[in-house]
Amino acid sequence: MTPRLGEEEIAREARRVLRRLAAPRAALFQRGPQNGSGDFAVARGAASAAGSRLTVTAPFAAAFLRAGWIIADGPGRFVLTGEGPLASGHAERLA
Numbered sequence: 001m002t003p004r005l006g007e008e009e010i011a012r013e014a015r016r017v018l019r020r021l022a023a024p025r026a027a028l029f030q031r032g033p034q035n036g037s038g039d040f041a042v043a044r045g046a047a048s049a050a051g052s053r054l055t056v057t058a059p060f061a062a063a064f065l066r067a068g069w070i071i072a073d074g075p076g077r078f079v080l081t082g083e084g085p086l087a088s089g090h091a092e093r094l095a
Helices: 007-021 058-066
Strands: 027-030 039-043 055-057 070-072 077-080
Touching: 007 027, 007 039, 007 055, 007 058, 007 077, 027 058, 039 058, 055 058, 058 070, 058 077
Parallel strands: none
Antiparallel strands: 027 039, 027 077, 039 055, 070 077
């Protein structure tokens, strides 16, 4: 069983990852099937995700999805929603 993530842990990872995900053409790509790591990477394309150093584990990506901060934009590809913590009025949640 996977340990439950705390709100502070999720907020910390959100600050680190979602800011980069807000860059033009950036998306969160699943890297698990290709390298067996089960993580996700912020990149501009699936090919560049393999070499991305900005990664997040699957439980955090799932937490972002449950919170409505990211949305699926294709198989293994997620982008920011307008409702995320980086949208106006929500930034204080990550302060």
